[in-house]
Every structure is written in structure tokens, then in C-alpha cells.
Amino acid sequence: MVGITDRVDSLDPAATYSSGAWDLYSNIYQGLLTISTGSEEPVPDAAESCGFTDNAYQVYRCTLREGLKFTSGRDVTPEDVVFSVERFHVMADRQQAEAEDDSIAEEDKFRFSGPIQLVRGVEKVRADGMDVIFELSDPDVTFPFKIAGGVGSILDREEYAEDEPTEASVGSGPYRMTEFSDYDEESDTTGQAVLEPNPDYKGALKVSDYPVTLKFYGTSEALEEAWRGGEIDVNGGKMEPEDIQRIDRNDLDIRYSETTGLSIRALVSTIDSGSPLADKELRKLAAMLIDRDAIARDVRLHTVEPAYSLIPVGVTGHGTPYYDLYSQESIDDAIDDVMASGTSLPVKITLGFAASVNEPEAELVVQQLEAEGVFDVTLVEGETPGSLPGAMGRKELDAYLIGWRPDFTDPDTYTDALLSSDSALAHGLEHEEMAELMQQTRSELERGNSGELFREIQMLAAEEAVVVPIWQDRTFVIADRSITGLQHLRDAGGQFRLWELERF
Template identity: 35%
Template structure:
């Protein structure tokens, strides 16, 4: 498979003009061009290039730095008021000025529209925004030391009020932003990007080389495109079996491998009527049956790492709470848990999943969960990612498989969005203990002092089991030998730095 992967002719652009773009092939789905309508890694990878936020992250940095802002900071010791001063002379790609009013509009509309697939949960602590000239002031409901990191994400994308409605998503197939790139053309499965000549911000020299992003439905399609020589970069798309056989020393490619903090979970829907997993004993039984090592080996060929807690390895505060509570797959213990709760076996539930490798993962989980007749699992496949998101948000599955990419490099990004009030999973879970611990972590500016509370959260999650952590990714970026900068496409900060790609 590896030999097939490195074969193929040099990539050439489909269209002429402006030099050959660097072509990226990915199965990372783009769900919406409007920042108020998407909260997923595929969409945010584009947002960090075509939109601009007040703050951004440098590679590997734990704290954000100014981008559209000249400076930002809390104005009070209570961490309730955060103020930013915009850079002078910022313009959107249509030539209109980026103003404080535009920033206020961008945040207000996310909360007003409150799209079920949008980033509203990340901004749930925002009470109001004020704009006076180039000064923007955020008033928070409760203390939040992570607010600077939150507005450095795709949720902080600044849009032009004249073309982005205040109460509905923009439906035209265009982007009007102030980021380092502009979209020069697009089709259903392709987006062409060119450097934005109006850009001013944290990226030195503005945008980089012209970029073409090709979106594929399946990993096998990305692999076929690489073999055919029609892409220069394979990013988040190659099949696990292929990745496992790649040779880092091959002269025919450049391979960047890093320990990603993208985590994958089996989430439980507590809202669904008749779901046996609404009983905590049944959820604990699920946790006691999962064999992560076998899952990582048989389905993913060791290209992922077993995960035993809510917060993945590489993020400060990571623990092994699920290993401590459920040290090995134990069907007999799972049966005893159900018996003690008076739940007859097999307990029947549906498990939602996507197609491709996710279907293989679901099949393996089905096998594990049905050991000794503890459960009877009905698999429900939904290949389309946006539809899948909507289905689990509506509560159509008893349980479902989902992944989570960090919004910023802090454990907060795995707590409030996933197990806090109004979490993005829409699974009906709430816990006063966890909510209190989350608030305590948000009040601490010295993040090293939050570790005890994050461990409290992880132990509580392992006890109440609103989700079961399964594995975390390793980041693989494969480029042609003459393309550099692939290592910057995923560095744990949530920023996809297309401007770092270059011809060598």
C-alpha cells in the first residue's frame, strides 16, 4: 500500500493563471462558510485562513497574541470585563473597514442565530458586547480566564455587517473576511485561495502560496488522488491501513507525524425515551466492555492512541480516570452492573456512526459490547457529516460516535463544550459537581493551579459516564518532496496555517 501511495506523477493545476497552486486533498468536511453555522474542524480549518479574529495563536503557543487587535486585556481583577483595541486600517476583502461595530455584530449574531451546528456553546458565557470606535468590550456572565483563547478561535471570526445578516446565516457561496487569504473560486468539491492583498495582522507578510483545497467524501478517494498525482498534500484523509505503512525515510514524500489532541468518544443520549443507557449502571457497563487497545490495533493499525479520560494526552491536566475505574474489558462485571440495577439482558440500544473507517469501528464496538449477551446493539449508519450532526443533535440515536478537536490549547476546551451546561453533544447531560468545577477552573488565570479541579471533572465523568473516551489521533500530513510547511497544518492550537505551505 505504501508503494502505491508514493507512486504517481507530479501534481498539476486544473486551470492556468497565477502559478501552480499547492493542492491539498482532505476528507475533512466543510459544512458551512458562515462562522455562525459551523463548529467543526473542517470548517474552522478554512476560517483561520479567510477570516480574522481579534487574537490568534502562534505555533505551539499556550496563549494567544493579537491579530485584528492591537492589544487586548482584562480590565478588572474579577475577569468579567475584557477589552480590545483594533488595529488601524483593517479592511474586509470587499474594501469595507473592519470596525468595532463589525466585531460586535459578529459575536451578537452567533448568539442570536443560535444555530444547532454553530459555535454558540463556546460563547455561552458572553453577557454583552460594546463597541465604541475601535474599542470593543466584552462583558462576561461569570469569570473566565480562558476568554482570550475562545475569541481566538473560529467563533471569533469577524464578518462584515453589510453582507452577513444579524438574524440568519448567509446563504450565498462567498466569503467576505479580512484573513490572509481570499477565495478566488469554488465548486462543490473545490476551493481556490489566493493571498489577500488587504490583510494586516499577525501573519508576517500576509498569505503564502496560492492554495487549492479538494474535498473528498472518503479516505480512499484522497489516497486515489495522491496516487494519481492530482494533490500535493494529503491532510486528514488517508486510510489508517495506508498511514500505518508509510515510510518516514522515503525520498518520494515528506511525512509529518505528531501526537494530535483530537479525541474520539462514544457519547450517550440521555434525552431519548426508552434508552437503557439513561441508567448510569448501563453506561458504566458500556465503559467496562470497551477494549481500546484492540480497537486501536485492529481497526486503526496503531495510528491512534487509546484514550482513558475526557482530556487527552498532551493537554495539561490529563488523567487516566477511565482506566482507574475500568482497568480492563470485563463482560462479567458489566453483567453484574446491569443485574444490580434490575436491567434485563441483553439491553438493546442503537449506535449511530458514519461510513468508512467509522463503520469498521462501530462494528468492532458492537462485537465488544455484545460479549456474554450484555447488550444488543443496532448500528445506524449516516454517511453525510452535516446530516449526522443534525441527527444526533435531534436525539435520533441512543449512543453515537463523535470526535472533538481542541478549540485552543487548554483543558477547558474539553470540559465546558463536552460535559458542561448546554454542551455541544446535545445529549441532555448535566452535573452540578462538574459545572461547579468548570466554573472554578475558569476563575483561575494561573492555569497550573487548575489541575486538581480538572482531575475532579475527569473522575466525575468516569463515574457518571455521559461519554466514553475511545482514542486520540496521531496527526499525519503527507506532502510531495518539494512542498514544505506541512507540519504547521495541525499543531494543537486549532489553527490550520495554509500560509506556511511553500514550494521548496
Template identity: 35%
Template structure:
């Protein structure tokens, strides 16, 4: 689920000004240049093991603690070498991808990192196939072999996006000595080769990162330590920000705290704001298993005909997000208006006819799951109210803590669920293949031969601009089948005190969370 985000640095807005919505003035807290930079977030961490994690909070830590063969420079849409010295496709057929490791790489415990560890890591992820892991992102891998310092990947079908896919958490390298081949590592132990080591970890509370002096890669670490503090709700994060308990805030304050940030006056009151273009999206995912009423296309189409995105963006999200009518957000190559073309505005009568023509009894009763701690209650209540106002649906809302939510959602525990999406890499494929391929990350049972063929067609285009028409055709097919309904896209906001530099590089379209780019300025 990623797309070209080359515009992130150029189009983003970096402001220094008053945050009227936050209602406080932040200033120097006396911290020195070597003190940990305190970063607050509402992200949840599912697992510290790369084979068991495919969510923003987990990948944020994994990207700091583990190396991949490749990585992304800030604002760049093309991967660069990290643990690898060189990486290339062996031919234009895009079936074989080969990387040679840098020499002298070691894990944080001092043991050598070898090509055998790289092979072990990929095979392990696919073998474990955790329901909360990134195995679906590696589904095209036929085989991976090591010979000396060289790793060779053989792909099932041509895939120009393979380098992008292995540049993130799915390509994280783990040690054969500390990770078992067939089961996830539990506890808070981490053995990686990334820019940081994990000095301390309290799940749901803090992660203490210290610079890994053994790291040999492309990333430049601009601080000695970072402490990530986790908050159960956006309101709690906002309180910590107002109380000067944090140096940086990233994902997510309450919507009201983002209102007016773009209009903040420059150079006042010691607060910096970075507003990047919206690469994060949110959608309504349907369970297509036979046991769910959403297995009927007419029921999904009827729901799509009713949902009012404008109202959700305005009332539930206070105009801090924009309605989305495509799998691919605006600003990303391949974006279209397929869902708008089919469902231009809410039309309950069209929904009623769809259900009547299909012989569906109404009201259709279904369960709607959502993350209980993510600040989504108001949005879910409004979404359910829109559907129930037509008398065509009866919705049972099910808030579930994030730690259990993804497992239940991916196992078919709800008839529908809402979920946000952050890109894995800067390419439209990250929003498409991961959402609607037969191996999609939602595991919702959707499979379309037409969509599979079009996805393979996009992946065979080494010139990514040449895949635009196929991406738009996928959008049209998905707007017809409605396995998922895009709702909105949001800007990516980062707030910091005026002594913190590098916040413009923390988040971009690559999906990385670059805490190593943060620095503390001195007089």
C-alpha cells in the same frame, strides 16, 4: 474543547523518506512557485458561515477567510493579536475583557471593518444559536459593546480561557452589510478579512483560496493560492495522493497508510512526513434524554465496563492510535487515568451485575450512529460486536453522511454516536467544558452541578497549571457518570511532496489549519 499544545513543535517528528505504506514515489510535478498548492483532506464542510459551523472542516476554511481579534502563532499556547491591536482583562476578577482594533482594517470587498462589526458577529452567533454552530463556546458571554475602536466583553463568570475561545472560528468577524443578524448566510458567498479570499467553491469537491492583499493581521502568508480538494473517503484521498494529484495530505488517510511512517528512512524518494503529538481524540457519546435507554447511568456504566479500547486501537485502527482513558489526551496538562482507574480492563460480569442491580432488562437495544464517510465502519462494527458478545446489548448501527450526521446526533437522533474531537484552542478546557458542561457541544442532555462547579473553578485560574487538580476531579466525575466514553487519541500526520515547506506548522494544538504557512520551494 482545547488544551495547552506548546509541545507540538518540539515533540513532533519531521521526516523525509519513503512511504512504503503508500506504495508510490512522489516527485516534482513541474508546478511553479506561484501555482496553487493542492491540499487534500477528508474533512467535511458544514457551513461557510461562522455562526453555523463548529467542525474541523468548516473552521479550516473559516480561519482562512475570516479574521478574529486574536490568533495563535505556530507552536504557541498563548493567543496573539490579529484584528486587535491590544486585548486584556481589565482586572484580576476576569469578568471584563477589552480589545482595541487595529486601524485601517477592511473586508475583502473594501468596506471598513469596525468594532460594530465585531459586536454584530458575536451577537449574531448567539442569536442564531445554530445546532451546528459555536454558540455553546460563547455561552459565558453576558454582553458585548462597542465604543469607538474598542470592544468590551462582559462575562457571566470569571473565565481565563475567554481569549483562547475567541481566537478561533467562534470569534470570526463578519460584515454587517453582507450577513443577516437572525439567519445563516447560504450559498458560497463569503465576505471576510482573513488571509485569503474564496475564488471558487464546489461543496464536497474543492475550495479555491487566493491571497487577500487587503489582509492586515499577524499571519504571514507564504503562498499566492491554495486549492483544497475534498474526498468522500480515506481510500479516495489515498488514491489521489498516490496519483500525484496533491501536494499535501492532511486528515485522513486509511490507517494502513500511516503504519510505519515513524520508521521511514530520511532523505529518500521526495516525500516529507510530519507526525505531531496526538491532539485529536475520539469518543462514544451517549444520549441522556429520557426517551433513550442511555438515560440510565447503569446502562452507560455497563457499556463502559465492556468496551475494549486496546482491541479497537489494534484491530480497527491498526495501532495507529492509542487507547484513551481521560477526557484530556496524553501530553496535555490535566490528563489523568480516571477511566482506566474505574474500568481497568473489559469486565462483562461487572456490566451484568450493574444492569441486574439497577433492574434493567437485557439485552438493552440502542441505536449507534456514525459518520458514513469517515472510514469508521470497521471501528463501529467492532464496538458493536464487543457489546453484543456479552448478550447484554443489541446494537443497531446507523451510518449517516456527515452533512446530516451532526444535526441528527445533536438533536437526539441516536442513543449513542461516535465522534472525533479536534481542539479549538491550546487549553484543557477545550476537551472538557465543550464536552461535559451543561452547554456542551454534543447537546446530549448531560448536566452535573459538581462538574459545572469544577469547570468554573478551572476557568478562574489565570495560571492554568493551577487548574490541574480540578480538571482531574472532572475526569473522575465523568468516569462515574459516563455521558461520554473516551476511546482513543491519534497523532496528527501531514504528508507532502519534497518541494512543499511549512508542513510542520499546518496543524498543532491550537486547532488552526494554517495553509498560509505552506510554501513551494524552488531550486
């Protein structure tokens, strides 16, 4: 039994961008590529081989393995791969068409929150025998990294609708899911996913000898209670900082793993003209008022590190642009400038957050934003982290706090995904210079040489203050002494490697 606190808001890889759902995808679905344990480079999984076939890095070809089977019993074909990628575009196009159609009532319009930006550069995808050929609109050396994650999940085209989410779980990954229920908030009922090793799996990953049951808890308190009560063997969810501090690292009855995380926490603001935060100077003032050290110390109890960069420590392109820019400015001067422009203080804004473990942090952020009399904040709790961008898109929020876990092991996952005009964060920012620089980074094959470009992108982002980093995480996992493989459970590319867990 593995206990977690993330929510699974959809079983369909095209329907959501939430970390809880993607934890499942890496176990029940298979992609052409994956990130193998101990590596940061994509390796063939459902594919026998993959590679760019041109010097411009715009044509990518993969040859599918023979003998792959879905849990439905059907053979996996190149046509299934084509279908799985094309439906992202079909759903995104449907959303846009219905958004512009006044004959459809607003509440009846199709809503799509899938990670379209990860595959938006696929101009065309086609099958050629056992090969799948991707034609990209622009050079993109990060494309293999992208399809090695959840967005590359291969679906059975006979089990999924092309133009709307489908709550099936038919894949060809290392596990088959035999039972699923998410946490029910109304009844406070724990959910679970029962996973059994898939005997038909063929690919780069080892096939586990052990079935796994994921238990979904509604709160960190419930997770801790389950751990202390012996309900679960592995505590892999978001623990309260106090619970982390209480762990006895020398307890011979447990295994303990602590690693530097690559996830960040950020404040995301809208630039919609109907929001006060459409004013860049107010966004910048909000960024200046956030005291990261106080949050890391007083709420997170030093279980995280203050962050002044969207790209974390340890990743190419890391810097301190949000410190470099804002530490030089006076809050009093910034307030005077805002008032001189005719803005009356305090400015009323609505701030969203999700998950009970984040409530104390959200309350402290409210105190910090209100401390100088600049803002009057209404705090709103969302059902799930994935619901927050949609709420902001519907103009129910002016800003929200959210965690971001990388999709793949490249700095592009922190810039393009967070700052692009079609970002799943739904902030609405369009910045031509940043977009050009991001495209330039995707033409650099030697990723270590792109650091300066990424730092330049982040400085522009700091000036816009639409996405503002607050902290970088550390990952804590504890388990019964009989369980091994904890150090490989979560990787830098966001995969949840249940197949690495063993009992002895």
C-alpha cells in the same frame, strides 16, 4: 493542491462546529486574536492589543487595528465584531423560542448547531470608538483562547443575516475564497475551495505568496488514489491506517510529518428519558465493554493511542480516570446489577458514526457492545460528523462515535465543550458539581495550577459515562518534496495553517 477528507457543512462560523468547516475559517476569516506559530498563547491579530481590565477577569477590552478591510471592500469596524458575537446569541434564542412554540411545525423549526457555549459567557459586547468591550457573566481567563479560534471570526455585518446562517465567505483573513463546492455524495464528485492570498490582510500572520486549492474527497481511498496519481501536492486528510503504514519515511521524493495529536475519539450517549441509555448503569456498562487496546491495535493499526482521559497526554489535567474507575469493576458483576434492576437483555440501541474511514472502528465497537449479550446494536452512518448530535437530539440515535479536535490550547476545551449542559454534543447532561468545578478552573490564571481540578471533573465525568474517550490521535501529513511547512500545518489550537506551506 491540498487533499483532505473533512466535510465543510457550512461557510458560516455561527452555523456549525465541524472540524472541516473550521479549517476554512482560520484561513478566510480573521479574529481579534490568533495563536501564532510555535506558541500556545493568543496574540493580537485584527486587534492592536487586548487584555482584561479588571482583577475579576470579567471585562475584556480589545483595540481594533486601523485599516482592516473585508474582501467585500468594506472597512472592518468594531461594530462588525459586536455583530459577529451577538448573532450566536440571537440564533440560540431563536432556536429556543421556536422549540417552545407549538404553532410551528416540528420540521419547520429553526435548528442551530453553532458553538454557542464558547461565547455563552458574554453577557454584553459593545463598541467604544475603536475598542470592543466584552462583559462576561463569570470570571473566565480562557476567554482570549476562545475568541482566538473559529468562534471569534469577524464577519461583514452587511453580508450576513443576524438570525440565520448565511452561506457567504466575506472575511479579512490571510486568504480570500474565490470558488467553493463541497464533496457531493450523491454524484461522488470531489469538492474544492480555491484560496488566493488576500493582499489587504493585516495582522499577526504572514501573507502567503502562494494560492492554495483545497480538495475535498469523500473517502480515504479516493484521497489515497489522488495522492498516488499526483493529483495533490499535500495529503493532509484522514488516511487509512494501512496507507499510513505503507508510507516510506525514507523516500527522498516526499516530505513526511508525524506529530502527537491532541484530538480524541469518544463515545457520546444521550440521557434522554426515551433512550435506554438514560440508565447510568447501562452507560457505564457500555464504557466497560469498549476495548480500546483492540481498537488501537486491530482497526487503527497502532496509529492512535488508547485514551482513558478526555484531556489528552501533554495537556494540563491529563489523568486516567476512565481506567481508574472501570478497571476495578467486574463486567459480570455489572451485568448482574443491571439485570437485578429489572432490565431485560439484550438492550436495543442505535449507534451512529460518520465518514467511511471510521466504519471498521464502528463495526468493532458494535461487536464489543454485543459480545456479552448486553446490547443489540443498530449501526447508522450519518452524512457528516456534525450531523450526529442533531440526529441524537431528534431521538434518532442513542449514542454515536465522534472525533473531537480542540478549539484552543487549554484543557477547558475538553471539559466545558464536551460536558456542559449546552454542549454541541447534544447529550443533555446537567451536572451541577461539574459545572461549578469547571467555573472554578476558569478563575485560575496560572493554568498549570488547575490540573487537580480538571482531574476531579474527569472522575465525575467517568462516573456519568456520557462522554467516554476511546483514543488519542497522531497527526500524519505527507507532501511532495518541494513543499515545506508541514510541521506547522496543524496546531494544538485546531488551526489549519495553509499560509505556512511554501514551495521551493
